[in-house]
Amino acid sequence: MNALEVEDVSFAYGAREALRHVGFSLAPGRFAALLGPNGAGKSTLIALLTRLYDLQRGEIRVGGCSLRQTPRPALRQLGVVFQQSTLDLDLSVEQNLRYHAALHGMSRRQANSRIEEELTRQQLTERRGERVRELNGGHRRRIEIARALLHEPRLLLLDEASVGLDPASRLALNRHVRSLCREHGISVLWTTHLLDEVQEEDDLLILHQGHLVASGQAAAISAEHGGDLGDAFHRLTTGPSLPSLQTAPHTGANR
Numbered sequence: 001m002n003a004l005e006v007e008d009v010s011f012a013y014g015a016r017e018a019l020r021h022v023g024f025s026l027a028p029g030r031f032a033a034l035l036g037p038n039g040a041g042k043s044t045l046i047a048l049l050t051r052l053y054d055l056q057r058g059e060i061r062v063g064g065c066s067l068r069q070t071p072r073p074a075l076r077q078l079g080v081v082f083q084q085s086t087l088d089l090d091l092s093v094e095q096n097l098r099y100h101a102a103l104h105g106m107s108r109r110q111a112n113s114r115i116e117e118e119l120t121r122q123q124l125t126e127r128r129g130e131r132v133r134e135l136n137g138g139h140r141r142r143i144e145i146a147r148a149l150l151h152e153p154r155l156l157l158l159d160e161a162s163v164g165l166d167p168a169s170r171l172a173l174n175r176h177v178r179s180l181c182r183e184h185g186i187s188v189l190w191t192t193h194l195l196d197e198v199q200e201e202d203d204l205l206i207l208h209q210g211h212l213v214a215s216g217q218a219a220a221i222s223a224e225h226g227g228d229l230g231d232a233f234h235r236l237t238t239g240p241s242l243p244s245l246q247t248a249p250h251t252g253a254n255r
């Protein structure tokens with residue numbers, strides 16, 4: 001079963017259409033990079049995946065569960081690391097994780113064992129008592145990943161998670177997330193502006209002006225559109241204008 005299925009999703013902010021007939025799927029254990037220039041529709045798609053906005057048209061399924069019809073089981077299978085950190089800086093690493101476990105209705109016993117497992121997996125066991133404020137950006141991101149995985153989701157969504165990290169921490173984070181895919185079968189959707197965070201074997205999704213202009217293995221997209229990924233991205237996102245996004249009925253979506 002696919003970790004994520006997005007089918008014919010369109011979305012408009014009042015009269016401004018932001019996504020048009022977007023569809024793709026993500027298999028278990030795959031790393032997918034979502035790329036697109038400013039205004040392409042990435043944040044809108046993430047807002048729909050996390051149910052910040054309600055779907056207007058189309059369908060999204062997480063682990064086979066419809067976000068529209070069965071939002072709770074669908075969201076239960078989703079872990080999210082938002083672009084802006086949502087950790088409480090004055091709480092310890094462990095307190096931040098306990099808070100999330102409580103929100104997910106875990107018993108104390110279950111929380112203890114899951115926190116132990118995730119801290120070990122993120123190599124953070126020795127930092128558990130430290131206040132988040134005392135940790136560097138790379139470690140903070142790892143805590144957010146540990147937190148997002150606490151309830152054992154199938155799909156981990158990271159929205160520009162490497163922003164603000166130095167090059168070494170950025171690389172380490174990218175490698176670490178890939179190891180989660182390889183070793184634990186978690187599927188990852190990783191949004192970024194940085195082409196060097198994409199590898200040839202990754203699934204690649206390129207959004208441009210609300211259209212999904214490419215989807216498939218990164219190596220195949222590069223070969224088809226230019227030779228290297230930079231050329232392909234450039235061609236796909238600067239070519240002739242796409243069919244214009246039309247005016248849609250007002251829906252009341254706000255940001």
Ligand code: ATP
Nearest residue numbers: 013016018036037038039040041042043044254255
């Ligand atoms: P960026 O990389 O700059 O964050 P993005 O790919 O995330 O861009 P979105 O923020 O999803 O793109 O925007 C897609 C389109 O929807 C753009 O044309 C944007 O101007 C428009 N848009 C986004 N939010 C709103 C809003 N609240 N009201 C009206 N239009 C919006």
